[in-house]
Structure formats: C-alpha cells, structure tokens
Amino acid sequence: MINRLLALWPHPAMLRTLTIRYAVLGVLQGGMLLGLIPLLQALLQSPPDLNLAARWTGIIAVLGVAYLGALWWAKSLGYRIAHLIMRDLQHGLGRHLLTLPLGWFVGDRAGRTARTVAQSTPSAASIVSHVWPELVQSIATPLTVVAGVFLIDWRMGLAFLVTLPAAMVILRWSAPIVRETQVVMDDASSEAAGRAIEFAQAQPVLRATGRAQEGFAPMERALDQQRVAFRAALNRHTMPQIAYIAVVQVGFTIVLVSGALLALAGELSLAETIALLVLAARFVEPLAQVGNLFGTIRVAEVAIDRVAEVLDAAPLPEPAQPKPSGDSTVEFDNVTFGYGGRPVLNDFGIRVPAGTMTALVGPSGSGKTTVLRLICRFWDVNGGSVRVGGVDVRELTTDSLMSQLAIVFQDTYLFDGTLAENLRLAAPDATDDELADAAAASRLDEVVARMPDGWDTRVGEGGLSLSGGERQRVAIARALLKEAPIVLLDEATAALDPENDAAVTAGLTALTSRGRTVVVIAHRLTTIEQADQIVVIDGGRTAEVGSHDELMARGATYARFYRERLTAASWQVGGR
Numbered sequence: 001m002i003n004r005l006l007a008l009w010p011h012p013a014m015l016r017t018l019t020i021r022y023a024v025l026g027v028l029q030g031g032m033l034l035g036l037i038p039l040l041q042a043l044l045q046s047p048p049d050l051n052l053a054a055r056w057t058g059i060i061a062v063l064g065v066a067y068l069g070a071l072w073w074a075k076s077l078g079y080r081i082a083h084l085i086m087r088d089l090q091h092g093l094g095r096h097l098l099t100l101p102l103g104w105f106v107g108d109r110a111g112r113t114a115r116t117v118a119q120s121t122p123s124a125a126s127i128v129s130h131v132w133p134e135l136v137q138s139i140a141t142p143l144t145v146v147a148g149v150f151l152i153d154w155r156m157g158l159a160f161l162v163t164l165p166a167a168m169v170i171l172r173w174s175a176p177i178v179r180e181t182q183v184v185m186d187d188a189s190s191e192a193a194g195r196a197i198e199f200a201q202a203q204p205v206l207r208a209t210g211r212a213q214e215g216f217a218p219m220e221r222a223l224d225q226q227r228v229a230f231r232a233a234l235n236r237h238t239m240p241q242i243a244y245i246a247v248v249q250v251g252f253t254i255v256l257v258s259g260a261l262l263a264l265a266g267e268l269s270l271a272e273t274i275a276l277l278v279l280a281a282r283f284v285e286p287l288a289q290v291g292n293l294f295g296t297i298r299v300a301e302v303a304i305d306r307v308a309e310v311l312d313a314a315p316l317p318e319p320a321q322p323k324p325s326g327d328s329t330v331e332f333d334n335v336t337f338g339y340g341g342r343p344v345l346n347d348f349g350i351r352v353p354a355g356t357m358t359a360l361v362g363p364s365g366s367g368k369t370t371v372l373r374l375i376c377r378f379w380d381v382n383g384g385s386v387r388v389g390g391v392d393v394r395e396l397t398t399d400s401l402m403s404q405l406a407i408v409f410q411d412t413y414l415f416d417g418t419l420a421e422n423l424r425l426a427a428p429d430a431t432d433d434e435l436a437d438a439a440a441a442s443r444l445d446e447v448v449a450r451m452p453d454g455w456d457t458r459v460g461e462g463g464l465s466l467s468g469g470e471r472q473r474v475a476i477a478r479a480l481l482k483e484a485p486i487v488l489l490d491e492a493t494a495a496l497d498p499e500n501d502a503a504v505t506a507g508l509t510a511l512t513s514r515g516r517t518v519v520v521i522a523h524r525l526t527t528i529e530q531a532d533q534i535v536v537i538d539g540g541r542t543a544e545v546g547s548h549d550e551l552m553a554r555g556a557t558y559a560r561f562y563r564e565r566l567t568a569a570s571w572q573v574g575g576r
C-alpha cells in the first residue's frame, strides 16, 4: 500500500517521519499497559504497598500525558501530509488530463474521471491520515507489550507472541480476497451509477414510449448485478473474518491457560497472574483493530489504482520539432483508422480548400464523426495523414492545432454561468461590440433579447435551461468569436424548429462569408445546398465528391439519398 502510494507521491522522508511518530505513540500506549503489571502487583500483595502503587500510578499518568502530546504531534503531521497528497494528486491529475488525447474522454470516461478526482484522491490521502497511522500503532502497541511481558516471564512472553505470526498469516491469506471483492463491488457500483444516470437522462424517451412505469431493463440488470456482487463479496469476506477472530480468541485463550498453569505451579504470583490477564484482554484490542484495518487498506489501494490508471494513460505525443501552421486547408491523405481492431476509415482522402465549406454526408456509422475527430486529433491515424494548412497534425503542437479550430458538436456543453461568460470562453478579451456582432450573425441576439436578464442570464449546468437549437446557436457564436480559421460543425440531427433552423443557416453563412473553412456533418438540406463541396462517405471511403449539381447530374449514391430524403417528411441525409 505504502509503496503504491509512494509511486504516485514520492516523498518517502515525510512518510518515514509519520511512521516514527505513530510508532512512538504505539510504544507509549504499550508502556501504559505494561505499567499496569507493577501497579496491580503493588496493590494485590499483602499487605498492599500503597507508596509503590502511587509511584506507578504517577508513571502511568506521565506516560498518558506524553501519549496525548504525541497524539497531537503525530496527527497534525498526518493531516498535513494527507492535505499535501490530495492537493498534489488532484493537481497532477488535472495537469495530466490536459495532455491526454481528446479521444480518451469518449465513452464513460468522464464519469469515471469525476469519481477518481472527487472520491479516489481523498480515499488515497486517508491512507496517511487514518489507515497507516492506525496500522503502525496497532502493531507497535502489541509488540511493546510482548517485549515487556518477556522481561517479566519468558514463558508468558511466548504465549503472547504465538498469536502474532498466526494473525499475520490469516491477514496475508485474506488480503487478495478482500482486494478482489472490493474491485468487483467497485465495478458493480460504477456500472449501477452509470445506468442510473442513463435512466434519468432517458426519462423523456421512456415516458414518450409509455415505458416509464415498467422501468428500464439495463438499470434493473445493473442494480441486480450490484446486489448479487455485494452479497457474494460479503459472503467471501466472512471466512477470512471468522478465521482472524478465531486466531485472536485462541491466542487469548492460550495466554489465559498458560497464566493459570504457571500460577497453579507456583511460578507466577497471584498479583502477576491477574495483571498479565488484564494485559491480555487489552492486548487483543489493537490486534482486532488490525483485522478491521485490512479491509480499509484494500479500499484505499483500489483508490490508488484508479488514480494511477489515469496518470498512466499515455499523453498525446507532442512533436519534437513542431512546424508552424500554414493556411486553413484541411486534407486527408490515404487515411486508415479504426477504434481498436475494427477499421472505420479505409484509404480515405479529401481536400477542403481554405475558405470553403464542405458537407459530409453518408449513412449512419459511415465515419463522418470520425473524420471531424481526426482533424481535432482526438486520436492519431493508423495510416496516411491528416493535414491542416499542409502540415501533418502530428507535427503541430496541440496549442497551435487547437488555436486553428473552432468546434461545434451536436451536444454543445455550456458551463453553469451566464450567456456572456459562456461566449467569452472562446475569446476572453472580446469586447461587448464583438460579442454583439457574433450574436447577431448567429441570431443568438434573439435568444438574449428573450431572456429576462439578457446576457447575464444563467444557462444552468450543461446549458440545460436552453433548447438544443439555442445551445447550438451559442456554439456557433463562440466559433465566430474565436476567430479560428477552421470550423468543424456537427449539425443537430433532431429536426430544428423553423426559427432555430434559420439561425443555423444564418450562422453558417456568416462563417463562410468571413472566410472560414467549414467542415460540417450535414443533416439539413439547406446546409448541403449551401456547401461548396459535398463528400459522400460510405463504408469509411470517399464514395463521391462534388457540388450538389455535379452529384445530382451523376445520378449515383448522392442523388439517390437526396431524392429519398426530399420525399421523406423529415429530411435527413445521415440516414437517421
């Protein structure tokens, strides 16, 4: 546990100091317990030696005061180190997350990362504030007691000692079991939490389809699995727990029987025997404590593993000798790419000249979103190259690439701030006039005018107090404000109401008329007709490229799509 922690937080000297302080604490506690022996001897001999008893009471009291002082001395250091660990791990995670490819965040990673930062770092820090100190103390106290008992009577010392190795064997045996079950319970909890979030988000769909009452099968399955995992884990925990308690109790019995036999044989005085038995009862306490701690240690280890998993994720390689960016042409040259083993893009090639608009169309799953992600370098290609301004994106620094791109994805995420703050994320120094200009071009000004507090209206977490179309207007306004030469846009697939539809068209017109290079996954007929070039993607390849008129004249895939969609009530080229 400590080695794993040190691998993430390499400050062994501080942990050594902490260990010494808690060991001193354990020794002081053991000393107080040992002080009971002469105290009881003085009281139980006939006649009782009250002077001696008073002297030992004084010594125990001094040890008690020293113990309290040492407790403050050790705890304050433990809390300080825990604070440093939490701060360093959270900062380290934050810095590392910034270097990871954006593709790393796709899927359920966002939720897991939130858990790691918010829950696993305090859990890892609790190792030094609670787990390790208690463990050190729980070992130092019994060892001090055993050493003291050896000095009084070596046979009783052996009787005390015999429990320790047996307890260690049981703990070693149970450690992997506890750890394994902890991982299973943790995974089951993550899955159940994920499904519960999905259930909440799917409420509109479930209610619209009349299935809200029946519940939601994936969540029910996940909750069932969680219950089964918890029951199985608790069952597996039971055996090691019983075995450990048995060892401690058997050890206690051995001490009792040995004490009784030695007393009967006249080898121990009555006072010594009673004192040793009192000590045996107190001796068992810290040992039982160690048994409980091992479960907590495994929980902390799982937390460390989760932090390490994020910190071990490979950062996006930055070029050793970055090249300066060129113009805003975007090119795919014989690009091959797949997620895992399955190829998605095969020998894919397109050229988007600077200052023009290209619409990507094609059936669902053909690879349109993947094309946009590769331009942003969410992932690196397996073959060929993606070039921006004539330079391979792998030869541009992330900052330089990102400064050239504005991204408008379907589900625009807005921060829980005001409309103005959300827009200024793209350009913190933008003047009010620039804000107003971007808003007018994307028709966000209409939304601002409708809102009670205008630009100061709070949009709620994720921008949920705005409609999907309104959020996309904010994203387009951001793209206009950012002054990035290339805009990547994934149009909302849901049919927009006429007002939002007109706003997106106006935003696109503004972007192209201001010389931006626009690559758009197009779902609306108006967008496709607006484009300088249409790229039809099918099966990860470029099936057709040309203007609307050229492709219609060819009468192949695009023309077929177009006619189908035109006749459909809700026209969507994406095949949805």
Ligand SMILES: Nc1ncnc2c1ncn2[C@@H]1O[C@H](COP(=O)(O)OP(=O)(O)OP(=O)(O)O)[C@@H](O)[C@H]1O
Residues within 6 Å of the ligand: 106, 107, 339, 344, 362, 363, 364, 365, 366, 367, 368, 369, 370, 371, 574
């Ligand atoms: N993160 C991912 N991990 C694994 N496979 C993925 C991932 N993202 C996409 N895919 C797969 O890659 C293929 C292409 O997906 P992509 O999202 O690029 O298609 P698309 O044309 O944009 O589809 P749609 O129009 O439905 O959004 C699909 O088969 C999809 O299942």
